[in-house]
Amino acid sequence: MEIFAIANQKGGCGKTTTATNLAAALAINGKKTLLIDLDPQAHASLGLGVDKEISIYDCLSKISNHKCALKDIIVNIAPNFDLAPSNIMLSTLDQELSGEIGRESRLFDCVKDIADGYDFCLIDCPPNLGLLTVNAIRSANSLIIPVEASRFSVDGVKRLVEIVGLVRERLNHSADFRVLVNNFDSRLRHSFRILNKIKETFGAKVFNTIVHINVKIKEAQSVAQTIFTFDKYSRGSKDYFSLSREIISKEEAIVEKISQQMKKIVQKKAKEISPVTFEFSAGSAASVFVVGDFNNWTPGDDARLDNVDGIWKKRLNLKPGSYKYRFVIDGKWQKDPANPAAEINPFGELDSLLLVKD
Ligand SMILES: Nc1ncnc2c1ncn2[C@@H]1O[C@H](COP(=O)(O)OP(=O)(O)OP(=O)(O)O)[C@@H](O)[C@H]1O
Ligand SMILES: [Mg+2]
Known part of the structure; x- marks a missing residue:
């Protein structure tokens, strides 16, 4: 299972929009996908019409009255698309776990149990670099960092990448990262200037796919739908589908590379x-x-x-x-x-x- 944390401490840059629509796109591609809503604001859950008393909080907390495993809170949204919902209780977790040993790995411990059941897991992070985001980075193979073409801040992304480095040093877990340009307005010259700056700064770490500004994305959220059920012919649908294909083809290329390497080893051994x-x-x-x-x-x-x-x-x-x-x-x-x-x-x-x- 490939785990992506969708993170950026900057509010409103498109984390939840990306998490929900990318999860839906991967599912449409036949990939079994779990979306974990790790934001106490529960925008991903509410945006998919899910408002539950039992949530990811009850998997991560030690004192919850409804303590349960991750598999027990999962809600099916669409074929191949499951959600582990959040609720406001999650906002108490930081304080509850302060001083606890292993508090940064609580999500990782929960996710391990469901690893066999999914191809992809996406984690929607809150807009800060607190304990929940650190738990998401600790669990993830890679971060997807959405940045707005209009309000991009190199410093913000660099700070997040520093946290990835700290997780590597302190928790011995190495996560990669990719930058996703969101809210791109191709009518504005300014957008292209910012895009060039992002590419100059992060090079090959920037996804080829760009998510354009598209009002249908907002409208879909307001009626608790993904862009694919709301308007599958919209620009937003095309962009998120293209992002899913970019991710899947990269995965397939890695799998192919590994299988070629395995083949070579087997052939070498066979010769011996x-x-x-x-x-x-x-x-x-x-x-x-x-x-x-x-x-x-x-x-x-x-x-x-x-x-x-x-x-x-x-x-x-x-x-x-x-x-x-x-x-x-x-x-x-x-x-x-x-x-x-x-x-x-x-x-x-x-x-x-x-x-x-x-
Ligand atoms: N490509 C887009 N086109 C149009 N609207 C968008 C696009 N991406 C995001 N939005 C809108 O921008 C707002 C913020 O997006 P979103 O909630 O995904 O950001 P976020 O990073 O999750 O925010 P927070 O930091 O509060 O969790 C939402 O109203 C969403 O509908
Ligand atoms: Mg959000």
Whole structure:
């Protein structure tokens, strides 16, 4: 599961808008997605029409009367799209946990339990750098930092990135970050100037997708819908769908890279070993094993030969080298009668010799 914290201490830059609409877009792409509302304002929950007494607070708190696991609070919003809602109780958590050891990892501990059930988890953070945001960074693989094209502040983003660095040092957890340009007004020259400044500052960390200013996004929220159910042909829909594709294709590229690396390792390992077939002709025997210094002279299941039309056979993968071996026929040890290469062992009996070449 890939976990993104949508964070920026600056209020109103589009965290909740991005969290809800990106979650919906990932779900439309067939990716099982969980949105965790980690803001006591509960804008993501309310914006999706969810107002619950039990919330993420009850998973993170130690003194809640309704203490429960993350899976117990989950509400389904749409196919592949689940929400872990918030409510105002979450605003008391900072004080409640002050002085508690491990308080920065409480969300991480909850999220671990549901990791197998989802492809993506998005965490909508509050507009500050307090305990909740630190918990989100501690849980996340990566941050998505929405910045407004009109009100962008390099210092604000740098401060947040410093917190990511502190989490790395103090909690030994390294999260990456990407910057998302939001509220872009292509009619204004000023917007392009700011966009250039953002790209100059953060380079490849900036998403290619830009979310344009689009009134439909606001209207969708006012009737507790995502942009996709409200107006799937809107500019907002296109932008958030494009963002989801950018994220998914990056994930797929990483998965592909890992699988290519795995393939290379397997191929390299395969080159290092050679298949060797041992054969013994004894149709009347009940069991035949091949034992040697390649299997610690142990007649276990891996050493058992199969009877194929009266010929006992076993294929073993061996690394290049020289080996000694014997057959065990119905419990009696003997050399390989078909192999003239043999030498006397310390018991005065013959071991067969085998050379596996590169
Ligand atoms: N691309 C956009 N086009 C039009 N309106 C937008 C866009 N992005 C965000 N908004 C509007 O801006 C306002 C603030 O957005 P949002 O609530 O997502 O910000 P936020 O960062 O979550 O705020 P807070 O810091 O309070 O949590 C909302 O009214 C939202 O509808
Ligand atoms: Mg918000």
